[in-house]
Each structure stands twice: as structure tokens, then as C-alpha cells.
Amino acid sequence: xxxxxxxxxxxxxxxxxxxxxxxxxxxxxxxxxxxxxxxxxxxxxxxxxxxxxxxxxxxxxxxxxxxxxxxxxxxxxxxxxxxxxxxxxxxxxxxxxxxxxxxxxxxxxxxxxxxxxxxxxxxxxxxxxxxxxxxxxxxxxxxxxxxxxxxxxxxxxxxxxxxxxxxxxxxxxxxxxxxxxxxxxxxxxxxxxxxxxxxxxxxxxxxxxxxxxxxxxxxxxxxxxxxxxxxxxxxxxxxxxxxxxxxxxxxxxxxxxxxxxxxxxxxxxxxxxxxxxxxxxxxxxxxxxxxxxxxxxxxxxxxxxxxxxxxxxxxxxxxxxxxxxxxxxxxxxxxxxxxxxxxxxxxxxxxxxxxxxxxxxxxxxxxxxxxxxxxxxxxxxxxxxxxxxxxx
Amino acid sequence: xxxxxxxxxxxxxxxxxxxxxxxxxxxxxxxxxxxxxxxxxxxxxxxxxxxxxxxxxxxxxxxxxxxxxxxxxxxxxxxxxxxxxxxxxxxxxxxxxxxxxxxxxxxxxxxxxxxxxxxxxxxxxxxxxxxxxxxxxxxxxxxxxxxxxxxxxxxxxxxxxxxxxxxxxxxxxxxxxxxxxxxxxxxxxxxxxxxxxxxxxxxxxxxxxxxxxxxxxxxxxxxxxxxxxxxxxxxxxxxxxxxxxxxxxxxxxxxxxxxxxxxxxxxxxxxxxxxxxxxxxxxxxxxxxxxxxxxxxxxxxxxxxxx
Numbered sequence: 001x002x003x004x005x006x007x008x009x010x011x012x013x014x015x016x017x018x019x020x021x022x023x024x025x026x027x028x029x030x031x032x033x034x035x036x037x038x039x040x041x042x043x044x045x046x047x048x049x050x051x052x053x054x055x056x057x058x059x060x061x062x063x064x065x066x067x068x069x070x071x072x073x074x075x076x077x078x079x080x081x082x083x084x085x086x087x088x089x090x091x092x093x094x095x096x097x098x099x100x101x102x103x104x105x106x107x108x109x110x111x112x113x114x115x116x117x118x119x120x121x122x123x124x125x126x127x128x129x130x131x132x133x134x135x136x137x138x139x140x141x142x143x144x145x146x147x148x149x150x151x152x153x154x155x156x157x158x159x160x161x162x163x164x165x166x167x168x169x170x171x172x173x174x175x176x177x178x179x180x181x182x183x184x185x186x187x188x189x190x191x192x193x194x195x196x197x198x199x200x201x202x203x204x205x206x207x208x209x210x211x212x213x214x215x216x217x218x219x220x221x222x223x224x225x226x227x228x229x230x231x232x233x234x235x236x237x238x239x240x241x242x243x244x245x246x247x248x249x250x251x252x253x254x255x256x257x258x259x260x261x262x263x264x265x266x267x268x269x270x271x272x273x274x275x276x277x278x279x280x281x282x283x284x285x286x287x288x289x290x291x292x293x294x295x296x297x298x299x300x301x302x303x304x305x306x307x308x309x310x311x312x313x314x315x316x317x318x319x320x321x322x323x324x325x326x327x328x329x330x331x332x333x334x335x336x337x338x339x340x341x342x343x344x345x346x347x348x349x350x351x352x353x354x355x356x357x358x359x360x361x362x363x364x365x366x367x368x369x370x371x372x373x374x375x376x377x378x379x380x381x382x383x384x385x386x387x388x389x390x391x392x
Numbered sequence: 393x394x395x396x397x398x399x400x401x402x403x404x405x406x407x408x409x410x411x412x413x414x415x416x417x418x419x420x421x422x423x424x425x426x427x428x429x430x431x432x433x434x435x436x437x438x439x440x441x442x443x444x445x446x447x448x449x450x451x452x453x454x455x456x457x458x459x460x461x462x463x464x465x466x467x468x469x470x471x472x473x474x475x476x477x478x479x480x481x482x483x484x485x486x487x488x489x490x491x492x493x494x495x496x497x498x499x500x501x502x503x504x505x506x507x508x509x510x511x512x513x514x515x516x517x518x519x520x521x522x523x524x525x526x527x528x529x530x531x532x533x534x535x536x537x538x539x540x541x542x543x544x545x546x547x548x549x550x551x552x553x554x555x556x557x558x559x560x561x562x563x564x565x566x567x568x569x570x571x572x573x574x575x576x577x578x579x580x581x582x583x584x585x586x587x588x589x590x591x592x593x594x595x596x597x598x599x600x601x602x603x604x605x606x607x608x609x610x611x612x613x614x615x616x617x618x619x620x621x622x623x624x625x626x627x628x629x630x631x632x633x634x635x636x637x638x639x640x641x642x643x644x645x646x647x648x649x650x651x652x653x654x655x656x657x658x659x660x661x662x663x664x665x666x667x668x669x670x671x672x673x674x675x676x677x678x679x680x681x682x683x684x685x686x687x688x689x690x691x692x693x694x695x696x697x698x699x
Contacts, residue, residue, distance in 0.1 A: 123529070148534075150533065172559065229420055229421035232414060236678060239631040240631075240678070244669070355552065
């Protein structure tokens, strides 16, 4: 498990055995890569040895064999193996995407064989990445980022290759390349939707909902009677499908963004209330007694001790709410909206069978949601720097 | 607690005792909510009622009549609680269960896709968690995506799934259940990964000294100790899967189900219908969560985890 460093000492003495799953996968990939040279890559390849009509793929396949054989025999291991596997797998993916794009729907057995080989190479490269134990903190951080990114990239590559290779109708599932093109060609529409849904509906509702939940929680905390009464009710309401108030809010506040903001307010209020009340109870007897010995009055105790101690809970609610808010605003738009907004775009473009536009909207929503969440997390790390989960 | 309570209220009237626990305050809060609801109903419905009076030529109707009328409008801005209660009673007890106007019928349709989606989602979540716990590659590559996928508004793709699956001839229960599955498997995966890792190192070491295989360690140690986590995440999952089922009913255009009742109510301005569907959905959610809570108590008691 803990060899000092792969580059130290003679490589033969350092040879580590390949795990059974890795060995099986690598051997299978090697065999398939060799055998598939005799299979037709696309349907119109009449002769066997179809591979040689596609030089790019041929080179990638050759490189794959050159990497896999020494990898299996353990002449190639550690970081060099990882880099070689990454390079070859992406080269093969590039070649496959090119071929699939050139002959849509004509992919034959050899093509799919190389899809398998490329996937196996990528899987092995991730295995090697996961086995690395870098020294520096920066390298560690980079590696922790690279592994999921590789996984995501291969999800997209397989999506692209499978959808184009099998010529799946675009109304069912467009390939990622189409969605990317759509993102690039219609930024004006997507920006208008984003502004309507996110900058107006979500942000305003989020601010009002979280703010009022926070303030009410402080009030409730002052009155033990209310705390005992409201907390079970708030917990119950948090589990209810509050999204159902959307049609009512659309009736009350009209089609434009205020009705969406209202839905967001209701959805975000209760998680904030429940979490803040719980957080304000987080201070224990000893700490309260300490504040008491300092002759601190209620506002001082609240500001200097109990609110800071409640911050992890408050940020938990802020994080939950950042997702809920976006969902609330988008679903509320299904019930009626002016002719702009992400929810409107999704529901109308589905009706018009422009599925690539729908996916582009979803990509924007996903990006907005993740960035919003990430932003809240960053603020959380800055505010609750003292908490064990942040100090690590 | 009880001693403290007794000390705090030397008078010990039964009323004071009631207010010390949670039952009393909860009842008071609920009563306050209903009172506010009535007040809001009167205030919100009054402008329209004044309009009716003006058109009907009724001069200065007494306040009592105004209040009574605002609480019994056909399509109020905000229906009064008793109107919703009457509508609920009407559409559940007074209609045949098979009737399209019965809320039980619609609730049943939503419930069936909720449960199917929830069962599929829970199974998928547990399976995925077991894989993640046993494979370092999946743990490092898949888990970040599972977690970050919670930041993505998944519900947004609901209409697309429904319409696209309809286009290739799959309709009815399954598309809606798929949305529920999608929503409910995330909490279960995250909770179960935490749960399956909850045995302490010393316990895992003990399994190793018994030369237990990974499968045996899973069956005899990891799964039992993950039970509390499973139930906690199942409660979140079932609520999410009901939301998924309701939202999944929207794009098919008001055919059947609680979501369809919401949509048709919003098309035709039937506010009482919307509110009754909403209350029915709330009752359903509370019942499902309570049911899982009961199962949790039973199972954990059987397994000796409950003190």
C-alpha cells in the first residue's frame, strides 16, 4: 500500500500487482482493441479491417495497445500510467466523436468495440488517479477536482457518442454538441429568461423569505410558548408539498415575477425558521452561564454568542433554500407567466419539440443553482471559520 | 422536566399543565393560524363583495352581512377554512371513489406514482450507496456529482421527461414515478453512504478478525447500523417524491391526480378546489411521513437501537 515513491529504486523491484477488477478490465480492453481491428467501424465499411479507413481512430487504437500491454505487465504504473491512460482515452474519444459525427447512425460493431475500449481506458485512468497520494495541498485539491470532472466529461462523451451513433431522434434526446450550439446561438433569450426568473423572482423571494424566517425565529425564540408551538408546526410544513401554493400565488399576484417571488418566500420561510430556532438553542448551559457572569443582557448574549453559534444552522437553511428557491420559481412559472422565464421556456419549448432549447435552459438553471449554492458555501466558510467542519 | 414544570407553576391548574408540554402550544398556534386565515379571507374577499353590493344596488350592507357574504363566495380570492372543509368532505365522502370528481380518486393516482417512485428511488439509492461505499473510484468520482446534483433544480426537467416519454409511447404511471424516483434517490444515497460508513473502525476490525467477507460485513454490520440513517433519509425522500408526483402531473394537462386538480383549479379560477387539493396533498404528505416514522420506531425497537 505505502511504497515510498514510484520513481525511486529499480522499476522491476517496485512492481505492484494489479487488482483483479483492474487486471480483468485492462486485459479485456486490450483483447477487444486488437480484435476490433478486423471489424467494420461503420456500416459502409465492406471490407474487414475497416479501422484503416479511419486513420485518427487507428492511431488512437495503436496507442491504446501500446499503453495497455506494458500497463498489464506492470512496466507502466503510477503517475506515468495515469497520464498515458488519460491521454489515450481522450484521443480515442475525440476520434470516435469525429467518426460518429461524420456518419450519424451508421456506427457498426467495430465502433462500439472502440467505445468500450475508450471507456475502459478512462475507467483505469480514474482508478490510477484515485490511487495517487500527492504530497502538496494544492495537488490534493486538484486531484479531488480532477476525478469527478473526468467522470462528468465521460458522461458527456458517452452521451454524445451513443446518441449520435444510434441516431436517437433529436426530439427524444439531443446530443450535448447540439445543446452547446444552442447555448452559444441564443444567449439573448436565455439571458432574458435568467433575468426574469433568477434575478427577479428567485433573489427577491429568497431575500424576503430567508430574512423574514430569520427575524420571526428570533422573535419566537424570545417566547418559549411560541417556540414549543411553532416548531412542530414548522417541521410539519417543511415536509409538505408547498409548491402547490403556486397557482394561488399566481392568482393573487398576477403573472409577472412577484407571484414567483411569493412562492419562493413561502417555500424558504419554514426551513429558515426551523433551522434558526434550532440553532439558537445550540448554546449550552455552560456558555449561557458564562455570559451571565459577564452580566451580559439579552441583546448582548444574542449578538455576541447565540447568533454566531446559530450560524452553521442558518447557513444550512440558506443552502437548502438556494435549491428550493430555484425550483419554486421555475415550477410557479408552469402555472402562468409572461412570455419570458426559464419555466415558461421549458414548458413551451417542450410543446414545440425544441428539446435542445429545453436542455439549454436546464443547463443555465443548473449552472445558476450550483453557482448560487457555491456562493452561499463560500460565505459560510468565511462566517463560520471557527466550526470544526470548516477548520477540517 | 416534569419536576421543573411543577416547580415553575405552583398553582398546578390543569390549564397550566396543558400549556407546559407541546400539545397545548401547538393547538394554540393552529387556532391562531385558522383565526388569521378567517381574518385574511374577510379582508381579501371584501373588495369583490362590495363590488357585488354596488352592482346589486345594496346600499350600506351591515358589517355582519358583509362578513357572512365574504365567507361564502362562489370563487373567493381566499376561501374560508370551512368552505375548504366542506369541499373536502364533499369530494371525499360524498362522491363514489371511482368518480372523476372524487378527491380520493385523484389522491389515489398521485399516491400510486408517489409510492412507485419512492420504492424505486429508495432501492436505487441504497444500491448506489452500497456501490459507493465499496468502490473508491465511484466514491471519488460519483459522489461529488450526487451531492452537487442537489443544487440543480431537477424538477425543471419534469415536463420534458413526461412529454418525451409520452412521445415514445410510455405514458401513465411510469413517467411520473420516474420523476419521483429521481427526486427521492438523492437523499437516500447521501444518507445511506453516511449510514454504511457509520460503524466505527473498531467494529470493522472485529469483522475482519472474524475473517468476514465484505458481503458479510455489509449484511451483519453496515446495513444494520445504517438503519437510523435510512429512515431519516426516507422521510425526506417520501416528501420529495410526493412533490415530484404532483409536479409530474402538471404538463400532461390536467388529466388526473392532485397536480391536475391544482392545474384545472387554476385554469377555471376554482379557488376552493385548489385549496382542497392542497390540503389533501398536505394530509397525504403528513400521513406518509408519519407512516415512515412509525415503521422507524418499530424497526429500531426490534433491533434494540431505541432506548
